[in-house]
Amino acid sequence: MIALTAPSHIAILGAGLMGRLLALELAREGHRVEVFEAKGPEADGAAARVAAAMLAPLAESAITEPGVVRMGQYGLNRWPQLIAQLDDHVYFQQNGTLVVWHRQDAADANRLCGLFEKNRRINPSLPALETLTSDRLNEVEPALQGRFNQGVYLPGEGQLDNRQLLATLEKTLTRLGVTFHWHTPRETTDFTPGTAHQPDLVIDCRGLGARTEWQDLRGIRGEVVRVHAPEVTLQRPTRLVHPRYPLYIAPKEDHIFVIGATEIESDDMGPASLRSVMELLSALYTVHSGFAEARILEIATQCRPTLPDNLPAVRWLDERILQVNGLYRHGYMISPAMLDITLQILRTGSTELAASFDVAVHDTADA
Incomplete structure (x- = not known):
């Protein structure tokens, strides 16, 4: 070579x-x-x-290999250097990731938190997650005041636009x-x-x-909704634990949010199905009622290249x-x-x- x-x-x-x-x-x-x-x-x-462009190695450790997690940690340090070389502003923040769940999904949340802890033992350089009571959750993310009784905070994780x-x-x-x-x-x-x-x-x-x-490349289809929600002030990516439809919400500048959940073994790049969008938006509303007045800017699909x-x-x-x-x-x-x-x-x-x-x-x- x-x-x-x-x-x-x-x-x-x-x-x-x-x-x-x-x-x-x-x-x-x-x-x-x-x-x-x-x-x-x-x-x-x-x-x-x-993509939602989340930089979340501990959150992703639940579904990927340790090497990918280490790459994610490396990327959190490298992205500010790359962005500094560019001609225009790029939104980048490192306020951590919030994971919340409704009471009926506590068992799934406990299993997820167990995976996080297991992966921290494998990779001790990952930051410790913080278990949040209702009061502490309200301090960390005031926008969710009174909506959830518990959650976990994954410090140091980030995102960009x-x-x-x-x-x-x-x-x-x-x-x-x-x-x-x-x-x-x-x-x-x-x-x-x-x-x-x-x-x-x-x-x-x-x-x-x-x-x-x-x-042997294949497509993994994802569907996202991009909205403008002036009534919502989430300060960091937020993930909702759900047994069938786990949701992520990635806030960008000016009250723009990217919301996604689906991961489908398919090369189909056609429009999102009505069922997928309805389920995604219904789950979104349970996180914050302010999304009810959001304006839908885009419903997009794409297939991610996967070996x-x-x-x-x-x-x-x-x-x-x-x-x-x-x-x-x-x-x-x-x-x-x-x-x-x-x-x-x-x-x-x-x-x-x-x-x-x-x-x-x-x-x-x-x-």
């Missing part, structure tokens, strides 16, 4: 989150970067546009001289890197668009074509770690970071 030397000519396939982050770092290092994207600059073909981030990444990249080819889908087979008039390296970050070559083990991976198709994929539902949480793993591979030909996060690095050329 090649070790990159500047200035090289690099083609990146896909202008979603990973594609833009890699383009930013490589352009800042002096490389000539071109980005080929099947859709437009709004990232309307990327899972990154629809994905739409702001994607927009200012494009603006910053344009200023740095990155060339975007919008509405220009490309396969890796369209390039012969290292030959005359071709890029020196191709990096494939297309997510599900790479399934023609990474055939069979639900873990991310990097692989060389040959010595000049590198693929990064499989970020599943953890894109914003783990993308800084995946970015630095990829950069380390490109700069040195190897990576210690991948081993520390249990990220697989494959070489199909040797298979």
Whole structure:
């Protein structure tokens, strides 16, 4: 595999989150970067546009592997550095995560809290969760005054505004001289890197668009609602424990909230079903009655690129074509770690970071 030397000519396939982050770092290092994207600059073909962009390693530890949790912790420290390089403001906050439940769901909540504690024993660097009585819950999140009798607070967790981030990444990249080819889908087979008039390296970050070559990729469908709720003042991401329909609410600036719950094994990118939306909004109302007057700005669906083990991976198709994929539902949480793993591979030909996060690095050329 090649070790990159500047200035090289690099083609990146896909202008979603990973594609833009890699383009930013490589352009800042002096490389000539071109980005080929099947859709437009709004990232309307990327899972990154629809995501809630929560950075919640302890909360996600209940459903993922320790390596992903460690990547999430790494990302919480790395995101402020990445955002500081950008031309415009990106909302970022680290006020922790609140988990609440109704009395009838206490057994499920107890099981969830048991998983959190188990995972803290596996990874002692995770912060201790705080069990909240009704009075303490009202102190931590006054907006929920009197609505729940108990909850848990996961300190240090965060979130950012994905739409702001994607927009200012494009603006910053344009200023740095990155060339975007919008509405220009490309396969890796369209390039012969290292030959005359071709890029020196191709990096494939297309997510599900790479399934023609990474055939065990599958889609995990998610559905979210974006609302404007002036009467609601939640200060941090809030999760509602529910046996069938667990809900998350991610507050953004100006009383904008991103609400989601569904995770469906499906490649269907059609509109959300009436049943899903009704259940989601009904659960939302039980968290805060102020959502009854919210204005629905958008109901969106997207499929997240997922490998069979639900873990991310990097692989060389040959010595000049590198693929990064499989970020599943953890894109914003783990993308800084995946970015630095990829950069380390490109700069040195190897990576210690991948081993520390249990990220697989494959070489199909040797298979």
